[in-house]
Amino acid sequence: MFRRSFAGLAAAALFALAAPAQAADDFIIVQSTTSTQNSGLFDDLLPKFQAKTGIEVRVVAVGTGQAIKNAANGDGDVLFVHAKPAEEKFVADGDGVVRYDVMYNDFVIVGPADDPAGVAGSSDVTAALTTIAQAQAPFASRGDDSGTHKAELRLWKAAGVDAPAASGDWYRETGSGMGATLNAGTAMGAYIMTDRATWIAFGNKGDYQIAVQGDERMFNQYGIILVNPETHPGVKAELGQAFVDWVVSPEGQDAIAAYKVDGQQLFFPNAGE
Amino acid sequence: MQPDTGIIAAAMGLILSGNADLIEIVGLSLRVTLSAVILSCAIGLPLGAAVGAWRFPGRGVLAVLLNALMGLPPVVVGLAVYLMLSASGPFGPLRLLYTPTAMIIAQTILVTPIVAALTRQAIEDLQSEYGEQFASLGVGPVRRLSALLWDARVGLLTVALAGFGRAVAEVGAVMIVGGNINHVTRVMTTTIALETSKGNLQLALALGVVLLGLALVVNAAVMAVRGVSARAAHA
Amino acid sequence: MRDLSDPLRPVPGSQSPAAAPILETRGLGYDAGGRVLIDGLDLTIRPCRRTVVLGANGAGKSLALRLMHGLMRPARGEVLWQGKPLDRQARAAQAMVFQRPVMLRRSVRANLRFALVVHGFAGRERALREARALEQARLTDLAHRPARVLSGGEQQRLALARALATEPRILFLDEPTASLDPASTHAVETLIDAAHAAGITIVLVTHDLGQARRLGDDVIFLHAGQVAETGPAARVLTAPSSGPARAWIDGRLYFDPTP
Known part of the structure; x- marks a missing residue:
C-alpha cells in the first residue's frame, strides 16, 4: 500500500515536472478576500459556475486592501471584497466598471x-x-x-x-x-x-x-466589481462579466444561500435589494 | 489536539491516502522548486566560478554583493517580481503573474545568489590548489572554469541542495506572485500557510511533516549520488 | 615522434656544451612585500642537458624556476626562449612538475587526458599517448583509479607522465622527490633519466646532494637571490669555488656575514 502510493507520488511528480504550464485561456482571476476563501464558499460556488459556463475561476485570496490594489494594477478580472467605501472609490477612480451588492454576513x-x-x-x-x-x-x-x-x-x-x-x-x-x-x-x-x-x-x-x-x-456587505477593461486592457471583460452576472443572478444567489457549514448558513445573498 | 503522535499519524494518513489534491500539490512544489534550482545552477554555477577563478576589476565587490544577496528577504523578492509581472508592470503583457512560471522566476532570484556565493567559495579554494598546475599546462580561462566546476562537483551538489532547501521551504515570494490559487499555483508551503490561517493546525503540521519527508527524500537521493561521485573523485 | 622509453637512443647535443642556450635569463629580478627576493639573475640553460639548481632555503630556487617557466612575471629583466621573449608558443613547449603533485579529482587516465586535451590532442593520437604515458609511469593497472587515492610516489610518477605526455622541449622539476621514500625517488629519477635520454632539457631544483650528483650535468648554485656559482656538475660538486656552495656541499651551516 505504502509502496504503491509512493510510486504513484513519484510518477505524479515526474509528470508534473514534464508537464508544460497550463495554456488554457478560459479562466479569469478574481481578487478576493481570505474570508470568502477560508469559509469554503468558493470551493462550493466555483465548480457550479464552471459546470454551467466552462469558465475556470482562479481566486487570489488576500486582504481587501491588497486585493483592491492588485485589481487597480490590472492583476485580476473581477474584484470580490467587503469594504464598500473603498470599493466605491475603486469604481470612481475608473478602475472598476460597476459595483454590485452580492451578499452579507x-x-x-x-x-x-x-x-x-x-x-x-x-x-x-x-x-x-x-x-x-x-x-x-x-x-x-x-x-x-x-x-x-x-x-x-x-x-x-x-x-x-x-x-x-x-x-x-x-x-x-x-x-x-x-x-x-x-x-x-x-x-x-x-x-x-x-x-x-x-x-x-x-x-x-x-x-x-x-x-x-x-x-x-x-453588518458586513460584500460587493463584486468587474475590473475596468478600458483602463486595464488585459482584463477578460466578457468572461469576467459572465461571472459577475452569474453571482448576482437568482441561480448564483441561491447557491450562496445554500452554502452551509455545520448546518449554519454563512452568507446571506442580497443582490439587487 | 494531540501534537505528537496525532500529527505523525495524520501525515502518514495523508500520504497513504494517495489524496489527489496532495499529489498535485507535492508535484507542483517539486516542479517549481526543481525548475528554480536547475535555473539557479545554470546561472549561479558559472557566475560563482567566474568570480572565484578569474581576476578582474570589481571582483571583490561582486563577491561581497553575492554574499549579501544570500540574505534577500523572500517577501521583497516576491514584491519586486510582482511589480515586474503585474499587468501595469514592464512585463505585464507576458501574462505570467499567478502562474507557476512566476513562482519559478521568484525562486530563481532567491536561490541564484546562494548557488553563486557558495560556488565562488568552493571554486576559489580549488583554484588555489590547481592554479599553478593550470598555468603550467597553459589552460585557458574558459576551460579552467569548466575544469574547476567539474572537479568541485561533489561539493557543488551540496550547494545545489542548499538552494533546494531554501526554495522548497519558501512561502513569502511564491504566495505573492503565485497567488496560492487552488489547482494552479498552490504548493506545499502556501497550503500550510492557508491551513494555518483556517485554524487547521493539525493538518498544517501534517503537511509540514510531508514537506520534511519530501526534503529528506531529495537530500538522500542527492547524497547517494554524491557518495558515488565522491568515491570516483576522492574529494 | 620521439620514443621516451628508449634510453639507448643517442642524445644529440649532450656532448656539445657550446650549443646555443635553449633558455636564458637576463638581469632577472623579483620583489615581494618590499623585499628583493631575486636580483640580477643571468642564467643559461643549455639544450638537452640536465641543469640542477641548488641553494639554501630562501635562496630563490623555486622562484627562479617559476620565472623561467613563465608562471610569474619578473619585476626586472627578461626570460629568453631560444633568444626570443617567452610567448604562448614557447610556454606550450615547457612543462613543470611540482614538489606536491597536483592531481585533478579524476581518474589517473583522465588526469593524463586533461593535459593532452589542453594541448590540442584528440582521437587516436590522444589515446595512444595516454596508453604510452600510463605504461611509462607503470600505472596502466591503476588507470581507472581516482588519482588522489594513489600513493605519493605513484602520484609523482603520474605527474611526471602527465608533464611528459605533451612532449615538452624542457621540463622543470621543483624538488620532485622531496617527500618520497628511496624506492619512489628511484622510480621518479628513472623517468627523469628517460626523458633526458629522449632529448628533453631538464631543469631540476633539489635539496638532495646525492640527487644532484646522480642527475646533474650543469649546476647553478643560488645564494640570497643571486648566482653564487655555476658550472659543470663534475667541478662545482667536487671543488666549489664560492663560500656558500662550499659550505653547502661540505654539509656546514653557512651564514652570510653581511646580512
Whole structure:
C-alpha cells in the first residue's frame, strides 16, 4: 500500500515536472478576500459556475486592501471584497466598471470562556468595546488595512475609544490575515473581531465563544466589481462579466444561500435589494 | 489536539491516502522548486566560478554583493517580481503573474545568489590548489572554469541542495506572485500557510511533516549520488 | 615522434656544451612585500642537458624556476626562449612538475587526458599517448583509479607522465622527490633519466646532494637571490669555488656575514 502510493507520488511528480504550464485561456482571476476563501464558499460556488459556463475561476485570496490594489494594477478580472467605501472609490477612480451588492454576513466579537471584560451576551457593540477598553482586556486587531480591520476601526470610532493609541499595550495589531489573527488572539486570550463565516469554519477555536453579536452596525456587505477593461486592457471583460452576472443572478444567489457549514448558513445573498 | 503522535499519524494518513489534491500539490512544489534550482545552477554555477577563478576589476565587490544577496528577504523578492509581472508592470503583457512560471522566476532570484556565493567559495579554494598546475599546462580561462566546476562537483551538489532547501521551504515570494490559487499555483508551503490561517493546525503540521519527508527524500537521493561521485573523485 | 622509453637512443647535443642556450635569463629580478627576493639573475640553460639548481632555503630556487617557466612575471629583466621573449608558443613547449603533485579529482587516465586535451590532442593520437604515458609511469593497472587515492610516489610518477605526455622541449622539476621514500625517488629519477635520454632539457631544483650528483650535468648554485656559482656538475660538486656552495656541499651551516 505504502509502496504503491509512493510510486504513484513519484510518477505524479515526474509528470508534473514534464508537464508544460497550463495554456488554457478560459479562466479569469478574481481578487478576493481570505474570508470568502477560508469559509469554503468558493470551493462550493466555483465548480457550479464552471459546470454551467466552462469558465475556470482562479481566486487570489488576500486582504481587501491588497486585493483592491492588485485589481487597480490590472492583476485580476473581477474584484470580490467587503469594504464598500473603498470599493466605491475603486469604481470612481475608473478602475472598476460597476459595483454590485452580492451578499452579507456579519462580524462577531469572540472571546475566551472566562470573559475577562464581562461582555459576553452583549448585542451592543460600542458598549462592549468601551467596556473592553476600560478593563484594558487584550484585544487582537488585524491591523492590516483589510475590510475587517476597517470595519473594526469604524466601530472603535463610534465607541469613542482611540484603541490604536493603546497599540502594543492591551490593543495588539497582528498585521496579518483573519486566520493568523485568530490563531494569535486565541493564544493570548484576547478578544477578536472576525466575520462570522471565518469563525464558523475556523478549526482552532479552543475554549473561545462568540461574546458580542447581533448589532446591525456589525453588518458586513460584500460587493463584486468587474475590473475596468478600458483602463486595464488585459482584463477578460466578457468572461469576467459572465461571472459577475452569474453571482448576482437568482441561480448564483441561491447557491450562496445554500452554502452551509455545520448546518449554519454563512452568507446571506442580497443582490439587487 | 494531540501534537505528537496525532500529527505523525495524520501525515502518514495523508500520504497513504494517495489524496489527489496532495499529489498535485507535492508535484507542483517539486516542479517549481526543481525548475528554480536547475535555473539557479545554470546561472549561479558559472557566475560563482567566474568570480572565484578569474581576476578582474570589481571582483571583490561582486563577491561581497553575492554574499549579501544570500540574505534577500523572500517577501521583497516576491514584491519586486510582482511589480515586474503585474499587468501595469514592464512585463505585464507576458501574462505570467499567478502562474507557476512566476513562482519559478521568484525562486530563481532567491536561490541564484546562494548557488553563486557558495560556488565562488568552493571554486576559489580549488583554484588555489590547481592554479599553478593550470598555468603550467597553459589552460585557458574558459576551460579552467569548466575544469574547476567539474572537479568541485561533489561539493557543488551540496550547494545545489542548499538552494533546494531554501526554495522548497519558501512561502513569502511564491504566495505573492503565485497567488496560492487552488489547482494552479498552490504548493506545499502556501497550503500550510492557508491551513494555518483556517485554524487547521493539525493538518498544517501534517503537511509540514510531508514537506520534511519530501526534503529528506531529495537530500538522500542527492547524497547517494554524491557518495558515488565522491568515491570516483576522492574529494 | 620521439620514443621516451628508449634510453639507448643517442642524445644529440649532450656532448656539445657550446650549443646555443635553449633558455636564458637576463638581469632577472623579483620583489615581494618590499623585499628583493631575486636580483640580477643571468642564467643559461643549455639544450638537452640536465641543469640542477641548488641553494639554501630562501635562496630563490623555486622562484627562479617559476620565472623561467613563465608562471610569474619578473619585476626586472627578461626570460629568453631560444633568444626570443617567452610567448604562448614557447610556454606550450615547457612543462613543470611540482614538489606536491597536483592531481585533478579524476581518474589517473583522465588526469593524463586533461593535459593532452589542453594541448590540442584528440582521437587516436590522444589515446595512444595516454596508453604510452600510463605504461611509462607503470600505472596502466591503476588507470581507472581516482588519482588522489594513489600513493605519493605513484602520484609523482603520474605527474611526471602527465608533464611528459605533451612532449615538452624542457621540463622543470621543483624538488620532485622531496617527500618520497628511496624506492619512489628511484622510480621518479628513472623517468627523469628517460626523458633526458629522449632529448628533453631538464631543469631540476633539489635539496638532495646525492640527487644532484646522480642527475646533474650543469649546476647553478643560488645564494640570497643571486648566482653564487655555476658550472659543470663534475667541478662545482667536487671543488666549489664560492663560500656558500662550499659550505653547502661540505654539509656546514653557512651564514652570510653581511646580512
